[in-house]
Amino acid sequence: MSEQKLRTMAISVGDLNGIGIEIALRAHEEISSMVRPLYCISEEMLSQACEKLDISRPENMEISPVGENFEIIPSKINKKSGAYAYHSFMKAIKLCEAKVADAVITLPIHKEAWYKADLSYTGHTDLMREYFDKEAIMMLGCKKMYVALFTEHIPLKDVPAKITKEALYRFLVDFSREIKTKKIAVLGLNPHAGDGGVIGDEDKKIKKVIKKVNYALGEKRFVGPFVPDTAFTKPMRKKYKTYVAMYHDQGLIPLKALYFEDSINLSLNLPIIRTSVDHGTAFDIAYKDKKPSIKSYINAVKAAVKAAQYRDEKLSL
Amino acid sequence: MSEQKLRTMAISVGDLNGIGIEIALRAHEEISSMVRPLYCISEEMLSQACEKLDISRPENMEISPVGENFEIIPSKINKKSGAYAYHSFMKAIKLCEAKVADAVITLPIHKEAWYKADLSYTGHTDLMREYFDKEAIMMLGCKKMYVALFTEHIPLKDVPAKITKEALYRFLVDFSREIKTKKIAVLGLNPHAGDGGVIGDEDKKIKKVIKKVNYALGEKRFVGPFVPDTAFTKPMRKKYKTYVAMYHDQGLIPLKALYFEDSINLSLNLPIIRTSVDHGTAFDIAYKDKKPSIKSYINAVKAAVKAAQYRDEKLSL
Numbered sequence: 001m002s003e004q005k006l007r008t009m010a011i012s013v014g015d016l017n018g019i020g021i022e023i024a025l026r027a028h029e030e031i032s033s034m035v036r037p038l039y040c041i042s043e044e045m046l047s048q049a050c051e052k053l054d055i056s057r058p059e060n061m062e063i064s065p066v067g068e069n070f071e072i073i074p075s076k077i078n079k080k081s082g083a084y085a086y087h088s089f090m091k092a093i094k095l096c097e098a099k100v101a102d103a104v105i106t107l108p109i110h111k112e113a114w115y116k117a118d119l120s121y122t123g124h125t126d127l128m129r130e131y132f133d134k135e136a137i138m139m140l141g142c143k144k145m146y147v148a149l150f151t152e153h154i155p156l157k158d159v160p161a162k163i164t165k166e167a168l169y170r171f172l173v174d175f176s177r178e179i180k181t182k183k184i185a186v187l188g189l190n191p192h193a194g195d196g197g198v199i200g201d202e203d204k205k206i207k208k209v210i211k212k213v214n215y216a217l218g219e220k221r222f223v224g225p226f227v228p229d230t231a232f233t234k235p236m237r238k239k240y241k242t243y244v245a246m247y248h249d250q251g252l253i254p255l256k257a258l259y260f261e262d263s264i265n266l267s268l269n270l271p272i273i274r275t276s277v278d279h280g281t282a283f284d285i286a287y288k289d290k291k292p293s294i295k296s297y298i299n300a301v302k303a304a305v306k307a308a309q310y311r312d313e314k315l316s317l
Numbered sequence: 318m319s320e321q322k323l324r325t326m327a328i329s330v331g332d333l334n335g336i337g338i339e340i341a342l343r344a345h346e347e348i349s350s351m352v353r354p355l356y357c358i359s360e361e362m363l364s365q366a367c368e369k370l371d372i373s374r375p376e377n378m379e380i381s382p383v384g385e386n387f388e389i390i391p392s393k394i395n396k397k398s399g400a401y402a403y404h405s406f407m408k409a410i411k412l413c414e415a416k417v418a419d420a421v422i423t424l425p426i427h428k429e430a431w432y433k434a435d436l437s438y439t440g441h442t443d444l445m446r447e448y449f450d451k452e453a454i455m456m457l458g459c460k461k462m463y464v465a466l467f468t469e470h471i472p473l474k475d476v477p478a479k480i481t482k483e484a485l486y487r488f489l490v491d492f493s494r495e496i497k498t499k500k501i502a503v504l505g506l507n508p509h510a511g512d513g514g515v516i517g518d519e520d521k522k523i524k525k526v527i528k529k530v531n532y533a534l535g536e537k538r539f540v541g542p543f544v545p546d547t548a549f550t551k552p553m554r555k556k557y558k559t560y561v562a563m564y565h566d567q568g569l570i571p572l573k574a575l576y577f578e579d580s581i582n583l584s585l586n587l588p589i590i591r592t593s594v595d596h597g598t599a600f601d602i603a604y605k606d607k608k609p610s611i612k613s614y615i616n617a618v619k620a621a622v623k624a625a626q627y628r629d630e631k632l633s634l
Contacts, residue, residue: 111512122515155507155517157477190472191565195428198439200472229569233577248508249567252546254574260550 007308009035009301010064010092010101012124016041016072017081018281019292020107021049027294028058031301038062038101040088044069052287066091074287082113089124093131096272103273103304107297108281122153124276125267137175137269140255140278142262142299146242147251148175159247163189163202165209172213175244176221178268180310185231185240186210186224187250193227206246232258261293264300266307273307275300324625326352326618327381327409327418329441333358333389334398335598336609337424338366344611345375348618355379355418357405361386369604383408391604399430406441410448413589420590420621424614427598439470441593442584454492454586457572457595459579459616463559464568465492476564480506480519482526489530492561493538495585497627502548502557503527503541504567510544523563549575578610581617583624590624592617 009031014020024039031037039046042065050057052072067087070080089109095101106124114121121127129136139148150171151162172186186206188194194203206225214220222244230236231243232254245251255263256278265276277296285292326348331337341356348354356363359382367374369389384404387397406426412418423441431438438444446453456465467488468479489503503523505511511520523542531537539561547553548560549571562568572580573595582593594613602609 111515153508153512153516155477155511156519157474157517160472160474191470194472195470198428198432199470200474202473228566229573230577232570232574237574249545250570253549253567254570256546257549257554257571257574260547 006034006036007102007305008100009037009304010095010104011037011039012089012092012104012106013039013041013085014088014107015081015085015110015113015281016045016049017074017076017078017113017286018108018110018283019286020277020281021046022053022055022286023277023292023294023297024107025050025053025055025058026291027297028061030294030298032060035301035305036062037105038064038095040064040066040091040095042066042069045072045084048072054289064091064095072287075283077110077113077116077283079113079116082110082115082117082119085109086114086117086119089127093128093272102308103275105297105300105304106274106276108277108279110281110283124274125152128267128270128272128274132270132272134270135170135174136267137171137178139179139266139268140252140263141242142259142264144241144259144262145237145255146179146181147255148242148244148268149248149251150244151247153248156247156249160189160200160202163205163246165205165212168206168209169213172209172222172244173216174269176213176217179242181242182221183240184222184242184244185226185236186222186244187228187231187246188225189228189246191229193225261295262299264296264303266303273304273311275304275307323351323353324419324622325417326354326621327412327421328354328356329406329409329421329423330356330358330402331405331424332398332402332427332430332598333362333366334391334393334395334430334603335425335427335600336603337598338363339370339372339604340594340609340611340614341424342367342370342372342375343608344614344618345378347611347615349377352618352622353379354422355381355412357381357383357408357412359383359386362389362401365389371606381408381412389604392600394427394429394433394600396430396433399427399432399434399436402426403431403434403436406444410445410589419625420592422614422617422621423591423593425594425596425598427600441591442469445584445587445589445591449587449589451587452487452491453584454488454495456496456583456585457569457580459576459581461558461576461579462554462572463496463498464572465559465561465585466565466568467561468564470565473564473566477506477517477519480522480563482522482529485523485526486530489526489539489561490533491586493530493534496559498559499538500557501539501559501561502543502553503539503561504545504548504563505542506545506563508546510542578612579616581613581620583620590621590628592621592624
């Protein structure tokens with residue numbers, strides 16, 4: 001009875017005016033062999049989406065209804081769709097908290113639609129940070145390469161001041177607890193990682209923190225700070241699979257240049273597990289029968305299964 | 318007599334304690350079929366390097382002697398080696414100014430050795446900027462992708478303030494004159510290119526400047542500002558081969574992640590043509606018979622030939 005072993009995954013359907021629900025429907029059969037998906041959507045909204053997409057509703061789709069129904073307007077940024085995405089996500093979180101589900105898998109929301117719905121979060125991670133009052137860590141990547149972001153959706157000019165010894169120390173210690181990887185590459189901040197202090201002084205600070213963290217951990221798990229522009233060359237990527245980036249684009253530019261459609265987004269250091277696709281709502285192709293790639297979604301499901309396993313192993317220690 | 322048509326290239330030999338001279342020697346035969354190389358090095362230093370490398374001195378190597386001879390100490394950062402590299406570079410520049418050579422091709426210098434020799438430039442480009450009193454533009458890349466850097470070797474925290482309308486306008490206009498490419502992608506500064514002003518305000522400024530420059534040029538040559546982390550995905554790279562990056566690592570992280578050994582460095586917007594390898598002195602493998610890759614050097618020679626051709630075409634208009 002291997003079916004009994006399938007983990008339940010709460011699926012947050014994202015902005016229904018975007019491509020998320022199409023991806024969920026097209027991937028349903030495939031992911032059903034790996035997990036028991038539980039869709040946070042009402043029967044009405046699901047039927048409406050199926051109709052608009054001209055896809056027949058799979059019979060074995062389990063739902064956990066949420067929110068106020070509304071009319072889907074493909075590719076439209078609107079308040080109702082934003083609010084619905086929020087309620088779907090919150091329901092998914094609560095299913096995890098209640099241990100009904102093992103993890104949350106999120107399809108993309110639209111930030112402007114959230115803004116219109118008076119939701120001021122910059123995204124899923126930000127919302128969870130506030131909801132759980134915990135320093136969530138955002139990690140993106142795929143099997144070949146993962147990048148954890150020390151800072152996320154903030155202006156570039158605010159990044160250097162965020163690199164304090166305390167904050168980076170805390171981040172690295174938290175991060176080390178969340179993943180198994182033995183060697184983690186930490187990037188410097190400045191060109192040439194500061195060239196010995198000639199170009200900015202933050203890299204020296206980063207170096208000291210790495211030393212201190214490794215000492216506290218009793219092993220040299222963190223290595224660096226690496227010169228950013230040579231950290232992602234082929235020889236380096238053979239040595240390191242996991243990176244800590246000081247800012248959003250430092251980590252995501254190389255990740256997306258190399259492994260665009262494969263990547264997923266994981267939220268670490270939280271009471272629940274959450275994985276996500278790493279793309280947006282793609283309004284330009286929504287409801288147009290363009291068959292969006294389901295690769296990132298499938299990978300998000302696989303990563304959630306792996307993360308749930310890892311958590312259970314840790315719990316059983 | 319096709320030999321008569323070969324262009325003369327002044328070769329700046331770089332830091333002789335590093336891998337540059339080995340690359341020059343190993344590539345000599347190959348590049349001699351494309352250009353007439355003129356090495357800025359004394360007979361004594363050349364013989365010394367050959368001996369230490371156990372490579373016999375090619376007979377047909379033409380030299381233009383410079384500087385004070387010294388003893389090569391493999392992998393050593395020192396003043397004399399730094400000063401010699403400087404004199405070799407200056408000689409190469411002067412050969413171009415005197416129209417003896419068509420372009421300068423530089424092998425890597427070591428910045429700390431320059432520092433020890435009381436040379437305060439952050440590199441070749443910086444020196445030329447001062448020498449010619451012109452806003453040199455640094456562009457790196459290979460056939461598949463080129464990146465021009467709006468800012469270079471400055472601390473990340475100083476980047477945002479450098480993005481003024483005047484400076485960016487001037488940069489883009491200068492750049493447009495130097496290359497043939499019809500469509501040039503300009504990157505934004507902040508995550509998601511500012512998300513409509515929610516994350517920093519520099520991207521709005523960049524947008525206005527692009528509009529103004531295109532208007533002045535009478536064509537939409539510059540496109541953007543693009544969201545940095547999705548600007549280098551495969552579909553984007555099919556559309557754009559030339560990028561303008563706001564800061565060093567924004568352009569060089571993806572370039573080196575994708576095309577490490579192929580890339581070269583070009584200095585644009587100057588009275589002379591200069592191309593360079595895009596790697597450093599690699600002291601860790603210097604004089605150790607490790608046969609460093611000559612790919613970047615060969616590409617630098619090819620790019621110099623192409624740039625000289627382009628300049629002549631422009632001059633003949």
